[in-house]
Amino acid sequence: xxxxxxxxxxxxxxxxxxxxxxxxxxxxxxxxxxxxxxxxxxxxxxxxxxxxxxxxxxxxxxxxxxxxxxxxxxxxxxxxxxxxxxxxxxxxxxxxxxxxxxxxxxxxxxxxxxxxxxxxxxxxxxxxxxxxxxxxxxxxxxxxxxxxxxxxxxxxxxxxxxxxxxxxxxxxxxxxxxxxxxxxxxxxxxxxxxxxxxxxxxxxxxxxxxxxxxxx
Amino acid sequence: xxxxxxxxxxxxxxxxxxxxxxxxxxxxxxxxxxxxxxxxxxxxxxxxxxxxxxxxxxxxxxxxxxxxxxxxxxxxxxxxxxxxxxxxxxxxxxxxxxxxxxxxxxxxxxxxxxxxxxxxxxxxxxxxxxxxxxxxxxxxxxxxxxxxxxxxxxxxxxxxxxxxxxxxxxxxxxxxxxxxxxxxxxxxxxxxxxxxxxxxxxxxxxxxxxxxxxxxxxx
Amino acid sequence: xxxxxxxxxxxxxxxxxxxxxxxxxxxxxxxxxxxxxxxxxxxxxxxxxxxxxxxxxxxxxxxxxxxxxxxxxxxxxxxxxxxxxxxxxxxxxxxxxxxxxxxxxxxxxxxxxxxxxxxxxxxxxxxxxxxxxxxxxxxxxxxxxxxxxxxxxxxxxxxxxxxxxxxxxxxxxxxxxxxxxxxxxxxxxxxxxxxxxxxxxxxxxxxxxxxxxxxxxxxxxxxxxxxxxxxxxxxxxxxxxxxxxxxxxxxxxxxxxxxxxxxxxxxxx
Numbered sequence: 135x136x137x138x139x140x141x142x143x144x145x146x147x148x149x150x151x152x153x154x155x156x157x158x159x160x161x162x163x164x165x166x167x168x169x170x171x172x173x174x175x176x177x178x179x180x181x182x183x184x185x186x187x188x189x190x191x192x193x194x195x196x197x198x199x200x201x202x203x204x205x206x207x208x209x210x211x212x213x214x215x216x217x218x219x220x221x222x223x224x225x226x227x228x229x230x231x232x233x234x235x236x237x238x239x240x241x242x243x244x245x246x247x248x249x250x251x252x253x254x255x256x257x258x259x260x261x262x263x264x265x266x267x268x269x270x271x272x273x274x275x276x277x278x279x280x281x282x283x284x285x286x287x288x289x290x291x292x293x294x295x296x297x298x299x300x301x302x303x304x305x306x307x308x309x310x311x312x313x314x315x316x317x318x319x320x321x322x323x324x325x326x327x328x329x330x331x332x333x334x335x336x337x338x339x340x341x342x343x344x345x346x347x348x349x350x
Numbered sequence: 351x352x353x354x355x356x357x358x359x360x361x362x363x364x365x366x367x368x369x370x371x372x373x374x375x376x377x378x379x380x381x382x383x384x385x386x387x388x389x390x391x392x393x394x395x396x397x398x399x400x401x402x403x404x405x406x407x408x409x410x411x412x413x414x415x416x417x418x419x420x421x422x423x424x425x426x427x428x429x430x431x432x433x434x435x436x437x438x439x440x441x442x443x444x445x446x447x448x449x450x451x452x453x454x455x456x457x458x459x460x461x462x463x464x465x466x467x468x469x470x471x472x473x474x475x476x477x478x479x480x481x482x483x484x485x486x487x488x489x490x491x492x493x494x495x496x497x498x499x500x501x502x503x504x505x506x507x508x509x510x511x512x513x514x515x516x517x518x519x520x521x522x523x524x525x526x527x528x529x530x531x532x533x534x535x536x537x538x539x540x541x542x543x544x545x546x547x548x549x550x551x552x553x554x555x556x557x558x559x560x561x562x563x564x565x566x567x568x569x
Numbered sequence: 570x571x572x573x574x575x576x577x578x579x580x581x582x583x584x585x586x587x588x589x590x591x592x593x594x595x596x597x598x599x600x601x602x603x604x605x606x607x608x609x610x611x612x613x614x615x616x617x618x619x620x621x622x623x624x625x626x627x628x629x630x631x632x633x634x635x636x637x638x639x640x641x642x643x644x645x646x647x648x649x650x651x652x653x654x655x656x657x658x659x660x661x662x663x664x665x666x667x668x669x670x671x672x673x674x675x676x677x678x679x680x681x682x683x684x685x686x687x688x689x690x691x692x693x694x695x696x697x698x699x700x701x702x703x704x705x706x707x708x709x710x711x712x713x714x715x716x717x718x719x720x721x722x723x724x725x726x727x728x729x730x731x732x733x734x735x736x737x738x739x740x741x742x743x744x745x746x747x748x749x750x751x752x753x754x755x756x757x758x759x760x761x762x763x764x765x766x767x768x769x770x771x772x773x774x775x776x777x778x779x780x781x782x783x784x785x786x787x788x789x790x791x792x793x794x795x796x797x798x799x800x801x802x803x804x805x806x807x808x809x810x811x812x813x814x815x816x817x818x819x820x821x822x823x824x825x826x827x828x829x830x831x832x833x834x835x836x837x838x
Contacts (some may be wrong), residue, residue, distance in 0.1 A: 135432075136430070139457065141417075144630060144631035144632070144701075145630050148630035148631070148633065151633065153384045175667070192813065193556070195548060195599070196554070197554055197555075198505065198509070198547070198548055198551035198552055199509065199522070199544055199547055199548065199551075200508075200509040200510070200511075200512035200547055201509070202512040202513060202515070202516075202523060203523060203540065203543065203544060203547065204511060206540070207540050210536065210666055210669050211530075211536040211537055211540050211669070212668070213669070213673030213675065214536055214664065214673060215537060215538055216671070218455075218673055218674055219673065219690065220675075221660075223717070227801070263600070288414075289413065292415075292416065292417040292418070293417070294417075295418075295419040295420075296416040296417075296419070296513070298419065298516065299516060299751075300666075301513075301661040301662075301663065301666070303661075305690075306417065306419050306420070308421070308630070309423070310423070310427075310755070311621060311628055311630060312630050313423075313427055313622060313758065314755075314758060315630060315753035315781075316525055317431050317758070317761055317782070318431070320423075320427045320428050320431040320497075320758075321424075321428045321432075323418060323430055324423060324424055325428075327420060328412075328416045328420050331415060331416045331417060331420070332412060332416055335414075335415035335416075336415050339414075339415065426759075426762075427758055427762065429764065430761070430763060430764065435763030436764070436765060437761055437764060438748065438759065438764060441698075441764075516751060517750070517755070517759075518748045518749055518750045518751075518755075518759070520748075521759025524749075527665055527730050527731075527749075528730065528749065530664060530669075531730060531731040534668065534669075534672075534692060536669060
């Protein structure tokens, strides 16, 4: 092990550059998966005859597949069918679809957990179904689902490392290239990367805990 | 277009099955290993010694906040860098165990702590021994909470075992790469592999749903 | 429960296939575009190169730059087509991903230690040979393995997914256990980690590894010929011609010999 050599500034900068890609991919994917998840979750909750059923099947299929396979498929295999996406965006699309499916389940169970009485009261006071959904059910549910949502975003941040399979120069891929340059850099590089992931995710999990505490 | 040439399933049946076998084996070993390690850590977390609690908490919090790939690379690259050699499959499976154990430990702890402490006090004061209290009062209730969570971890193990491909772990994804490179029929190859994964995970997630619903009713 | 389970599964499978099929049908193939024209229009050459292979294409963590013989060939090609060697974009490929990426149109050309083979000629077109390598074995110094003949069912040989080395070693040492990694760096790391007894690939790549870690040595000489070519999407005769012209010019001007010596440390034969 050679912590001093491994932690020379050019090496650290290289790892930080990887981390910056990780953060960018994660940020965009969090945004998109939140949108996808909210839409799909609501559609599934509202039980629109054919659509909700199709969404349910789709979501279940995606949730039950390895994300590694999804990312590789989108980045390397889908282009054979004429769909070309640059590496960075292939990672974002793969993550957004997969985590979006995960989040849709959180949204759905959040919606389901809203008290029936409140819905009936809103309807009785003259609100349409869509109005009730928008102004009563969704706001109530959103507050309840924020802790599991944040946990899912933490998973998402960790999952960005799977983009190594399509050679995206994110943190773990740079850890590997650095490890290749000297065997004594392996553990120092892994330690540094762990600390970066941990710091980001742990701060997020503290936010989640605060959200949880506020509800009770 | 030969995008949909599924004859590769027959031509490469042995490779698909070899990969499927390794994926199942890695997931099962991962489950057993993470149950053992996870239970140990859960005990650390609820033991009446502050220092043990801290050790357990640090483990859980650290592992839950880093990617699986870090633990896998630790066994694949890091441990050998310290002079201990192991097969990629072993390294990958150990990585899976260490990672999953943190989540299993949390589920077990949550399950045990969900049983109100009044119940165990009542059981103890009515003359049951500690073992009997655990056996008849605490565990049956805890299992209802823990079992679906363990089921979910099993699903995650099957999916996560795909990272073995990254380190030549001979699993389904590994063989998918090998077959794709021989045939250049990526779409059918990876679609079939996706179906194989669903074949493993969908029944598991149905079982978890079933358990959740049954236990919810019985409460 | 059982019926429901199988129904759910059948549905998922059907929907999944349907989606992919729709996508496949909807977009069709991206159409035949002349690569050379596309490069000129774009004003940039996109070359698929290795990022982990010393002497040919290796990323230096300190600068982020990729350096090697293949990279210099790519620069020369950019200069020939566009008059400026900086009008070049490098994309990382591995032996596993390179043919898919070329056929997908992600890259214009593969310059990545790629052996010309009859099988691959069905997928891509090749330029003339630009480097002569041969497959060999890399082992730890003092290893009992001295060549192909020492490989038996108790030896584990490491190599890379999608390389000719993986295919060749299966034929030459059918008893040996073979493990295929994502790229050369991983395979070499695995060898150093003691996860195998020997690493097999082209001598030129193994030489780079030996330079990285002198505790390892090449044994047994070359047991195959591995002529490297640059790979181009099928149906681009003009582009192939341009590349071949470049190779000829470089050899005549002495530029090729200079680059070869700069990276390999010896003059080409």
